[in-house]
Amino acid sequence: DIQMTQSPSSLSASVGDRVTITCQASQAIKQYVNWFQQKPGRPPKLLIYGASILETGVPSRFSGGGSGTHFTLTISSLQPEDTAEYHCQQYDNLPYNFGQGTKVEIK
């Protein structure tokens, strides 16, 4: 099984800061990575698929990058509504494992 190691587990940043979350895959997965945003009591929302393709309607301050084993989710200018938990997921091979999640808070 492919393991996804996500870091950090939590972060606190100020409004307007640039924030980056990282996911490391245990083996190469080309660009088959999703990024999700989840707010309390809600199902996850797909932000990015194919490692870097923004889902329709997602603000352009979100971007994804990477290929192979190293992937990033970047929020270019953190906004109060970005307070949430973020999850990466690989969909190259079954099982489609997720990372452990990153809680993002506003300072």
Next chain:
Amino acid sequence: QLLQSGAEVRKPGASVKVSCKASASTFKISDINWVRQAPGQGLEWMGWMNPDSGRSGFARKFQGRVFTSTNTSISTAYLEVHNLRSDDTAVYFCLTSAFGDWGQGTPVTVSS
């Protein structure tokens, strides 16, 4: 687009069946995935199913204890978990194969 059944409470050793109703068009073209989230924990992918063929696949830890089925006449998929344990307490989500559409989640509590 995906509407799940309501919260369930079961005792250890019991079974639970969660339903996921999709639109007819979604049911025709998309596999259904199942993901769960234990309280305060991350997301755990459980398995997938194809409503048309009935084919399915599960993560190794769920094989033999988790099963899926469908009622195509009402565009509904089902997830059954047998021999429930306390660590099966979680919110169970159904979602489409492109991971873009999720049900609202079904809380399942396993407690004696």
